[in-house]
Amino acid sequence: TRTPVNVTVTGAAGQIGYALLFRIASGQLLGQDTPVRLKLLEITPALKAAEGTAMELDDCAFPLLSGIDITDDPNVAFDGANIALLVGARPRTKGMERGDLLEANGGIFKPQGEAINAHAADDIRVLVVGNPANTNALIAQSHAPDVPAERFTAMTRLDQNRAYSQLAKKLGVTVNDIKKLAIWGNHSATQYPDLFHAEVNGKNAAEAVSDQAWLADTFIPTVAKRGAAIIEARGASSAASAANAAIDHVYDWVNGTAEGDWVSAGVVSDGSYGVPDGIISSFPVTSSGGNYEIVKGLDLDEFSRAKIDASVAELVEERDAVKSLGLI
Numbered sequence: 001t002r003t004p005v006n007v008t009v010t011g012a013a014g015q016i017g018y019a020l021l022f023r024i025a026s027g028q029l030l031g032q033d034t035p036v037r038l039k040l041l042e043i044t045p046a047l048k049a050a051e052g053t054a055m056e057l058d059d060c061a062f063p064l065l066s067g068i069d070i071t072d073d074p075n076v077a078f079d080g081a082n083i084a085l086l087v088g089a090r091p092r093t094k095g096m097e098r099g100d101l102l103e104a105n106g107g108i109f110k111p112q113g114e115a116i117n118a119h120a121a122d123d124i125r126v127l128v129v130g131n132p133a134n135t136n137a138l139i140a141q142s143h144a145p146d147v148p149a150e151r152f153t154a155m156t157r158l159d160q161n162r163a164y165s166q167l168a169k170k171l172g173v174t175v176n177d178i179k180k181l182a183i184w185g186n187h188s189a190t191q192y193p194d195l196f197h198a199e200v201n202g203k204n205a206a207e208a209v210s211d212q213a214w215l216a217d218t219f220i221p222t223v224a225k226r227g228a229a230i231i232e233a234r235g236a237s238s239a240a241s242a243a244n245a246a247i248d249h250v251y252d253w254v255n256g257t258a259e260g261d262w263v264s265a266g267v268v269s270d271g272s273y274g275v276p277d278g279i280i281s282s283f284p285v286t287s288s289g290g291n292y293e294i295v296k297g298l299d300l301d302e303f304s305r306a307k308i309d310a311s312v313a314e315l316v317e318e319r320d321a322v323k324s325l326g327l328i
């Protein structure tokens, strides 16, 4: 039998945690022949709730689950971690300025980055889900100088999955008929879901839609504002779909993406497409051998260029704000 892979999940007692942990333990994150050890990080007042979730995990008798550790100490939670899902974050509360939000999250992601740097396994791969995801990932990454920067990623896979289902509905096809539909930029309302490089049954998706008004005024805002629509309908934010996207992101990272297709992830920019070096922005990416790589050489028309530039400008502002707060 294989040695268990250590998977650390922060915010384990939250609603995404509740949807995520059972799927990891059942083998959906890493595959049916990989045992996992879960390492749950929570703040002290939520430890009891995390223990309750761990009791339910025990009660599933998952054959692949080799153990569960629960702690409020990042140094313990990231010890030997091979995969880290950083889900816990400080949400924006009423009246909170952006600076306060970034500062509060700096207080979470800086020590977590330091703990990853000091204690994680050499092959550590980090996915940040907690918002603002791209900038939280940047904060953690900048405090882990001994870990290759490309091991820190931010989640835009939920946005991608939302885009797939909106496009499939519009065209009366299934998601299986769609390929190469990626999100560019920030996981925020400025994100850009790109139909100009996407394919529907081998045809260009923007041409298949042939309705520029729908693309610009319905599709893009529906995808970008889907999170708010879920809150409005459900009375709580996306949880199962967010957990599902986290599973997709890590599974593809470790196992590779399909030949002739790509996915979306927030990854450290190498300056491609004019996105400033070092910021964590979403791109179309492929994975093989356990590395996400930015798809190069795509032509961007004026419309796409403007949308990407606007979202990247927001990421640059967030980077400058956390820099001036001394968080990176």
Ligand code: NAX
Pocket: 010, 011, 012, 013, 014, 015, 016, 017, 041, 042, 043, 046, 087, 088, 089, 090, 091, 108, 128, 129, 130, 131, 132, 133, 155, 156, 157, 158, 159, 187, 227, 237, 238, 239, 242
């Ligand atoms: P919940 O509030 O249900 O759970 C968050 C959990 O994190 C809580 O149990 C809290 O105690 C814990 N926590 C807070 N600070 C912590 C710390 N320093 N260390 C460890 N745990 C800590 O939120 P949930 O609905 O689970 O959402 C979690 C995060 O995901 C939020 O930031 C949310 O905005 C973000 N999302 C990101 C998405 C994405 O696509 N990137 C989509 C879904 C979601 O909105």
